[in-house]
Amino acid sequence: MPTRQESIDFILDHYEHPRHRGTLDHADLVLRGGNPGCGDVVTYYLRLDGDARVADVAFEGEGCTISQAAASVVTDLILGRTLAEIAALDQNTLLEQLGREVVSTRLRCATLALNTLKSAEQPRRAGLGA
Amino acid sequence: MSELPHRTIAQCRADFPILQREVHPGVPLVYLDSTATAQKPEHVIAAMDRYYRRSNANVHRGIHALAEEATALYEAARDRVQHFINARTRKEVIFTRNASEAINLVAQTWGRRTIRSGDLIVLTEMEHHSNLVPWQMLAAETGARLEFIPVTDAGELDLAEFERLLARAPKLVALTHMSNVLGTINPVRAIAAQAHAAGALVLVDGAQSVPHFAVDVQALDVDFLAFSSHKMCGPTGIGVLWGRQSLLEAMPPFLGGGDMIKRVYLREFKTADLPYKFEAGTPAIAEAVGLGAAVEYLESIGLDAIAQHEHALTAYALERLEEVPGVTVYGPPAEKKGGVAAFTLDGVHPHDIAQVLDRHGVAVRAGHHCAMPLHDRFNLPASARASFYLYSTPADVDRLVDGLYQVKKLFGE
Numbered sequence: 049m050p051t052r053q054e055s056i057d058f059i060l061d062h063y064e065h066p067r068h069r070g071t072l073d074h075a076d077l078v079l080r081g082g083n084p085g086c087g088d089v090v091t092y093y094l095r096l097d098g099d100a101r102v103a104d105v106a107f108e109g110e111g112c113t114i115s116q117a118a119a120s121v122v123t124d125l126i127l128g129r130t131l132a133e134i135a136a137l138d139q140n141t142l143l144e145q146l147g148r149e150v151v152s153t154r155l156r157c158a159t160l161a162l163n164t165l166k167s168a169e170q171p172r173r174a175g176l177g178a
Numbered sequence: 179m180s181e182l183p184h185r186t187i188a189q190c191r192a193d194f195p196i197l198q199r200e201v202h203p204g205v206p207l208v209y210l211d212s213t214a215t216a217q218k219p220e221h222v223i224a225a226m227d228r229y230y231r232r233s234n235a236n237v238h239r240g241i242h243a244l245a246e247e248a249t250a251l252y253e254a255a256r257d258r259v260q261h262f263i264n265a266r267t268r269k270e271v272i273f274t275r276n277a278s279e280a281i282n283l284v285a286q287t288w289g290r291r292t293i294r295s296g297d298l299i300v301l302t303e304m305e306h307h308s309n310l311v312p313w314q315m316l317a318a319e320t321g322a323r324l325e326f327i328p329v330t331d332a333g334e335l336d337l338a339e340f341e342r343l344l345a346r347a348p349k350l351v352a353l354t355h356m357s358n359v360l361g362t363i364n365p366v367r368a369i370a371a372q373a374h375a376a377g378a379l380v381l382v383d384g385a386q387s388v389p390h391f392a393v394d395v396q397a398l399d400v401d402f403l404a405f406s407s408h409k410m411c412g413p414t415g416i417g418v419l420w421g422r423q424s425l426l427e428a429m430p431p432f433l434g435g436g437d438m439i440k441r442v443y444l445r446e447f448k449t450a451d452l453p454y455k456f457e458a459g460t461p462a463i464a465e466a467v468g469l470g471a472a473v474e475y476l477e478s479i480g481l482d483a484i485a486q487h488e489h490a491l492t493a494y495a496l497e498r499l500e501e502v503p504g505v506t507v508y509g510p511p512a513e514k515k516g517g518v519a520a521f522t523l524d525g526v527h528p529h530d531i532a533q534v535l536d537r538h539g540v541a542v543r544a545g546h547h548c549a550m551p552l553h554d555r556f557n558l559p560a561s562a563r564a565s566f567y568l569y570s571t572p573a574d575v576d577r578l579v580d581g582l583y584q585v586k587k588l589f590g591e
Contacts, residue, residue, distance in 0.1 A: 056588075086529055086545050087559020111559075112527035113589075153536075157529060 055147020081164025255470030
């Protein structure tokens with residue numbers, strides 16, 4: 049398990065050097081999420097391949113360190129997965145990666161990105177259309 | 179209830195057990211979130227403990243000794259609150275769950291009976307959600323219009339705009355006595371006089387004023403005042419609606435049930451007299467006892483002494499905060515505000531500020547503080563907020579500022 053300091057360094061690294069930050073032209077899906085309570089927002093752009101797996105991803109966002117670092121960390125978690133696989137991802141995997149001790153009081157910030165991506169699967173399941 | 183001997187501000191910190199604890203190993207607590215909820219002195223904790231150990235029974239019902247004792251304690255708390263806010267009669271003091279419920283009570287009873295489609299209700303841009311949402315709900319139901327006194331860049335109400343709104347003959351002006359974000363203390367007495375001259379009633383959200391300085395409902399000459407016990411050193415779960423007797427008598431009851439009735443038949447009921455008409459069901463008895471003890475405690479120090487202490491501390495805090503590069507404090511200067519400092523730090527999200535401060539034992543709030551429209555007004559998604567009470571000290575402010583330098587260090591500034 050990472051030490052507290054290692055977790056902080058990991059989070060700050062993703063915050064200051066986000067992976068896959070930006071937008072995608074011709075995205076198949078654009079997903080927006082936000083925590084109105086604190087002004088954290090993320091927008092994901094996904095391109096799917098012929099097997100409906102995530103072939104490319106980019107995100108934009110604004111907000112606190114944890115929400116934006118998590119948004120970056122999540123991009124690597126979802127590449128190559130289907131939307132159904134993303135919806136089934138265990139948030140604990142992400143929380144362990146971020147450092148549970150550091151994010152335990154900030155779960156809404158830490159899970160915003162993942163929940164935004166999981167929401168891609170929900171409208172269809174609910175029969176509301178995509 | 180025994181009279182508490184007079185005590186000074188300097189002595190009072192020792193009265194709060196929680197302030198003696200460490201919040202992380204080796205890190206003493208610096209509690210700067212009293213605007214969210216105040217800490218409780220031993221006097222309040224002991225009064226509630228004693229009530230449950232010795233006097234617990236239901237009120238207004240039994241013939242037995244404990245029932246009488248519980249009733250006497252519950253009603254003594256009402257008397258204390260009556261004198262604390264200088265209400266004309268105890269009938270005007272209604273116990274609710276909190277300030278929010280008190281405001282909802284007025285919206286759902288006076289409002290539903292009085293407000294018609296097209297009627298105007300005037301609020302302000304600096305309201306806590308508890309003094310916005312109940313009126314939005316009423317407006318959605320009745321077709322009433324809501325207008326807002328704007329907040330200036332300096333964090334004060336735009337009173338010229340208020341006068342223009344008054345010309346449109348509002349039925350109600352509902353405003354906070356003190357902003358829970360900006361700390362602005364509004365000129366409620368003058369506003370009430372103008373509103374009355376225009377034919378409007380005035381409801382004051384006193385959640386931030388009643389705990390911190392002397393509030394006299396007769397001197398203010400308002401119509402309703404709402405406040406919460408937990409922000410004034412009392413327990414959660416109880417608050418107060420004060421209203422003019424004539425208005426309260428004309429209002430229909432709020433919740434129905436036991437205690438609020440004089441007589442019940444199968445198909446109808448007759449309401450109890452004030453204040454019981456608005457207190458359905460078994461009330462928060464221990465909490466009322468705790469609130470009474472809190473009032474007694476605050477009076478033993480003196481509201482003027484508390485206000486003076488907070489005023490000096492706020493001036494010191496603003497001075498220290500403004501010397502930190504990148505810090506912006508919102509709201510008017512110290513002489514116009516209560517013990518609240520909402521601030522941002524360039525390049526660091528308020529949640530990150532709060533989390534790093536917490537590691538240094540400093541408890542502040544981060545977010546919108548239940549005042550989203552006010553944050554919209556200042557184009558802020560969120561802010562950090564330090565707030566003070568009678569037990570706060572300059573050393574607390576120093577720890578906050580030291581912590582902010584740690585935040586800057588961590589974020590490489």
